[in-house]
Amino acid sequence: MPRANTTEGALWMAMKNAEQRLATSGRVVPDPALQQYIQKIVCEITETYCDDIRVYVVREPGFGMYMAANGFLSISSGLLLRIANEAQLATILGLQVGHYMRRHTLRHWQEIFGPNEGFLAVLVTAPFSVGYYRRLSQSQTYEADHIGLDLMMKAGYSPAEASKIWHNQITERKTAGEPQPSYLLSEQPSFEDRMQTLQRLIAQAGNKSGKLNKQRYLNHVVSHWPQWLEDELDRADFAKTQALLDRLKQSPGGPGVVWYYQGELYRRRGGEGDLLAAVKALLQAETYMDAPPDTHRSLGLVHWKLAQNQDALASFQRYLNEAPLADDTAMIRHYLKVLGTNS
Numbered sequence: 001m002p003r004a005n006t007t008e009g010a011l012w013m014a015m016k017n018a019e020q021r022l023a024t025s026g027r028v029v030p031d032p033a034l035q036q037y038i039q040k041i042v043c044e045i046t047e048t049y050c051d052d053i054r055v056y057v058v059r060e061p062g063f064g065m066y067m068a069a070n071g072f073l074s075i076s077s078g079l080l081l082r083i084a085n086e087a088q089l090a091t092i093l094g095l096q097v098g099h100y101m102r103r104h105t106l107r108h109w110q111e112i113f114g115p116n117e118g119f120l121a122v123l124v125t126a127p128f129s130v131g132y133y134r135r136l137s138q139s140q141t142y143e144a145d146h147i148g149l150d151l152m153m154k155a156g157y158s159p160a161e162a163s164k165i166w167h168n169q170i171t172e173r174k175t176a177g178e179p180q181p182s183y184l185l186s187e188q189p190s191f192e193d194r195m196q197t198l199q200r201l202i203a204q205a206g207n208k209s210g211k212l213n214k215q216r217y218l219n220h221v222v223s224h225w226p227q228w229l230e231d232e233l234d235r236a237d238f239a240k241t242q243a244l245l246d247r248l249k250q251s252p253g254g255p256g257v258v259w260y261y262q263g264e265l266y267r268r269r270g271g272e273g274d275l276l277a278a279v280k281a282l283l284q285a286e287t288y289m290d291a292p293p294d295t296h297r298s299l300g301l302v303h304w305k306l307a308q309n310q311d312a313l314a315s316f317q318r319y320l321n322e323a324p325l326a327d328d329t330a331m332i333r334h335y336l337k338v339l340g341t342n343s
């Protein structure tokens with residue numbers, strides 16, 4: 001812990017306040033086993049900083065992560081949806097450890113404010129502004145990526161997985177039709193630059209093989225997919241969610257859940273041909289044991305909108321049979337009554 005009357009001490013105090021707010025915000029995923037699992041990977045890749053870093057998995061859609069100067073690490077649920085195995089998780093954790101090792105957050109704040117005596121006051125009295133200055137420089141980002149790759153390789157993970165993280169982000173951005181982002185506060189490298197740089201480093205290391213631990217990773221996150229995918233859909237960024245779902249369909253975990261949310265995407269988007277596509281996806285979901293009961297409710301709603309009343313009746317009844325204590329059973333029974341009257 002640095003001295004309180006120093007710039008770094010003030011930054012630590014601000015981050016301590018931010019950590020306390022996060023811990024009590026209700027946004028942290030209430031799964032101690034998941035937290036412990038990720039914490040264990042941190043210790044596996046860096047014994048030196050094992051006790052310094054505290055991991056928080058935050059319920060938040062999109063690809064997000066942040067390493068604070070005082071050692072608290074925030075990882076979004078959306079990020080965990082977008083990585084496929086433990087090797088990729090180790091890469092993400094390694095690059096964040098790299099930021100911590102090199103004190104990048106402190107250096108970035110110093111670059112913003114310079115030798116300004118008001119810097120301490122800003123940190124102590126307005127810690128809410130910390131999140132506004134999160135983007136780091138190109139050199140800091142490249143340095144952290146390099147450290148992360150080195151740490152995950154030394155821990156025995158497959159280095160090829162490191163660049164795949166950014167390849168997937170490129171695919172998602174292109175699917176959504178987004179241009180290369182413009183960074184206002186710093187010139188962060190693009191996903192393409194980060195991917196290509198990592199690929200060069202991997203080649204220089206000899207393209208070594210290593211562990212993936214895919215199933216162990218899935219065992220800790222698949223149970224959260226329904227809630228996390230619901231959060232993704234709530235953003236109504238359907239193109240990005242579609243890219244995510246296409247990738248999850250290639251995973252052995254949770255096929256019924258993934259196809260349910262594919263159907264929900266079509267149903268909520270409601271574009272030309274989407275209702276028929278929703279029926280097809282929801283029927284596909286029903287073929288899997290892990291399909292949630294909500295699959296039948298959604299199918300009932302789509303059938304009803306397509307004026308397929310008998311099919312809607314059957315789907316709604318199946319929903320009630322599988323989820324008799326659901327909060328919306330009274331509404332579904334009303335739907336059945338209306339459909340029965342109109343049949």
